[in-house]
């Protein structure tokens with residue numbers, strides 16, 4: 755049997771890759787780079803009630819919606835998970851995730867620990883979670899300030915919440931200390947490669963092995 759035929763008989767189940775971190779540790783940066791390097795994964799674009807930052811694009815980084823629209827989405831059960839973070843509402847629209855996974859493609863989530871816990875309850879087998887840590891508290895603050903997208907009081911609130919956020923690190927499958935972006939990206943790619951090869955994600959593998967053993 756040619757390699758092409760083997761590949762056609764073994765399909766892969768899409769997985770959900772979650773990146774969480776305290777604000778400013780670098781998960782959005784890593785997400786963007788991963789999406790550029792890997793054509794088999796798509797970003798889950800969250801809805802949020804927070805104001806758009808200058809560099810953000812509506813419908814690309816987030817879908818920016820008002821409180822009533824958010825509430826209506828919750829009532830219609832259109833969000834796979836949702837949470838209140840820094841006084842704003844954030845949530846993951848269900849439709850795009852279901853469509854992507856059923857097409858055998860992967861979905862990337864930049865969400866907090868509350869959302870991750872909800873996804874664990876709903877889809878443990880399909881979930882791979884990575885917690886990103888900053889190299890130090892000073893560096894975390896430097897990154898939040900140098901991003902220059904939030905006023906000083908917002909930066910101060912995010913720093914005040916960082917210790918609390920980091921207390922959830924042990925709930926994740928993997929932890930990466932994000933010192934150099936390039937190195938962290940390689941680690942995320944390595945995790946994704948290994949997770950894609952997990953036996954239970956390869957649909958048709960058992961029939962394929964049976965046919966090999968039967969000499970077909």
Ligand SMILES: Nc1ncnc2c1ncn2[C@@H]1O[C@H](COP(=O)(O)OP(=O)(O)OP(=O)(O)O)[C@@H](O)[C@H]1O
Pocket residue numbers: 775776777778779780781782783784897898900901932933934935
């Ligand atoms: N390894 C790194 N070294 C130096 N700077 C970095 C590194 N990773 C990210 N940064 C910078 O730190 C800032 C914060 O990064 P980013 O916006 O990706 O954080 P985040 O974890 O997604 O934050 P938030 O949760 O608030 O969205 C950005 O200016 C980014 O360019």
Ligand SMILES: Nc1nc2c(ncn2[C@@H]2O[C@H](COP(=O)(O)O)[C@@H](O)[C@H]2O)c(=O)[nH]1
Pocket residue numbers: 774775776777800801804835836837839840844845846864865866867868869870
């Ligand atoms: N539970 C969810 N958390 C989300 C979602 N989208 C983003 N987030 C998290 O919120 C904070 C703040 O993000 P910011 O863009 O305002 O800096 C950060 O931890 C994100 O990961 C979501 O859909 N659900």
